[in-house]
Amino acid sequence: DGGITQSPKYLFRKEGQNVTLSCEQNLNHDAMYWYRQDPGQGLRLIYYSQIVNDFQKGDIAEGYSVSREKKESFPLTVTSAQKNPTAFYLCATGPVGYNSPLHFGNGTRLTVT
């Protein structure tokens, strides 16, 4: 059964610590995306990758880093440089080159205190 999995669902960290959120997909899509949702707001794009070993900054990339070593995996690291890291993080995947809906994971809620 194909899908996209994010883990963990809830994550708690102390301020100043880096934390890595996992995203894995077995839909065989080339593109993967990280979005952030804040209360009462829409989804904002952090980073995206359309091919292995390549990724691009989205609208709010500062304080985040990613890697794309495998087609199936696109982990996001929230660094201590991110000023407001507490948020709901969503990973998505989809094809490249033609219009098609993105498939989203169920998200990771990160709380930094």
Added chain:
Amino acid sequence: DQQVKQNSPSLSVQEGRISILNCDYTNSMFDYFLWYKKYPAEGPTFLISISSIKDKNEDGRFTVFLNKSAKHLSLHIVPSQPGDSAVYFCAATPNNAGNMLTFGGGTRLMVKP
């Protein structure tokens, strides 16, 4: 500058009646539009989409209308059901953006029994 706007943060509708959710956009390069439904602490799920070559797309109880000259689209849900209560996001992408979606801020729909 928000390129996709949903000006109504919330909407309350009686069960069985029509729900109309609205979305406006400013980027004339957008040519593929989608609606996603989201429950709390879950990822968005794709609902319906429309290409700019059409002005209407229907799928069961859900119909999306696109008015390109007004840069406006709307989602109609008829009849509304309590299970439709969720946050609805409008999203758009240009033809050459590889499905990189720009989202509106969302509208919370409450369908009262």
